[in-house]
Amino acid sequence: MGGAGVSGAPHAGDARRARREEGSQVLEFALVLPAVVLVLVVLLHAALVGVDLVIAQGLAREAARTAAVDGDEVVERRLDDAAGDRPVELELSPPESRRTAGQVVTVELRIRSRGFAAFGAEVWVPARAAMRVETS
C-alpha cells in the first residue's frame, strides 16, 4: 500500500494512515481488555470453587474420623479450628446418642466458597464422608 495514497504527498499519506491504524489498535485493545480481564477473573473464581471442593472433602474426612473416635463436640471444635472464619454447615448421622461401635457415621457438610464472593454471590460447596464408629 506504500505509495497508493488518495490525497496529498505519498509520504504524508503513509504517516496519516499509520497513525489511524495505531489509533484503531489502541481502540480495539481498550474494547477487548475489559472482556479479557473479566474472563480471567471468572476463571480465577471458578478455580477457587474447585480448590474449595477439595478442601471441603478434606474437612469432611477429618470430621468423620473425629466423629468415629470422639464426640460431636470435638468434631465441631476441630472443624472451627480447621475452617477458620469460613462458614460451615455440618450434619452428622446418626446422632451421637444413637451411635454405637461398628456403625457407620456419615458427615455431610457445606462450606462457603471464596469463589465469586467478590461478586456478592454465595457459593456453597458440599462434601460427604463416612467412617466406622470405633467407640461405644
Next chain:
Amino acid sequence: MSVTRLVHRQTGSAALLTVLAGGLVACLGCVAIAAAADAGLAAAKARTAADAAALAAAGSSPLMGGDGDARTAAEDMAAANGAVLVACCAPEEKPAADVRSSTIRAHVVVAVRPRLALLRAATPGLRSTATAVARPVTASVDSRGVDRRGRLAVGPIGHDAAEGFLSPPVHAPVTSGFGWRAHPITGVLRPHTGTDFAAGHGALVGAAAGGVVVSAGWRGGYGKAVLVDHGGETTVYAHLSAMTVVKGQRVRRGDPVGRVGSTGQSTGAHLHFEVRVDGEPVDPESRLS
C-alpha cells in the same frame, strides 16, 4: 478500494479474531479448571475412602471383636464413600497375651471414578491406598479374652503403615513410667507426666511421629526441651543436652530432634518423653508401637 475501508475491514477482522481467540482460551480454561477440580476431588474422595476402608477392615478383626470379614467391611465402607474396593489383603494380626498389646494392620486399595467424561475416558479411576493400624485399647474383655469394645488407635491414620502409633524416641529401657511417684529431687509425691528412658548421654532422640516443631528451647524444669505437634497430639522431649531442630521445622518420624542429656530438674542423663492430647498428658506407653 479506499484505504479507509481497508483499514476498517482489517480492524473488524482483527477484533473478530481477538474475540474468537479469547473465547477459545476461555473455553479451554474452563475445561482445564473443571478437569483439575474433578481430578482433585476424586483423589480426595479416594483418600477418604481408602482410610475408611482400611480402618473398617482392621476393625473387623476378631481381635477387635469383629466378625473377621475384612473384605466385606472394606467394600461397604469404600461404597459409603463413593469408591470401589480394588484390593484388600487379609489383615495382618499379631495377637498378644495381653489383648491390648495385639495389633492388626490392614492394607486396602480403592478407586474413585471422576465425574467428567473426559477424565473417565483417560482413567478407569483415581486410586488411593491406605494402611490402618488397630490396637484394642479398652479394658472390656469377654470370656474368650477378646476385647469386644476395642477401638482403633486414636490419631491421624495416614498412608504410612506405622501411622496411628508413636515410635519410641530412643531405644532404651524405661526407668520411670507415667503416674504418681516421689519426685527424685524434691521427694514430694506428684504425678509424673511422662515416661523416662535411661539412654546414655549424647544418644540421638528421634521424633515419635511426623509433625512440626512448636517449641525448641529452655523450659524450666524440663531443661532443654523440644515440643513437636502431630496434629491433635504433642510430644515432648525433655532434659536434652542439645537440640537439633528449631521452632517451625517439619520433622518426619525418626528424624533426630536432639541428644539425651540431664538439663533442668534431672539427676542423671535420661530422656523424659511426654505425650499430650489436647494439652493433657497421657501415658506415652499406651501410644507407643
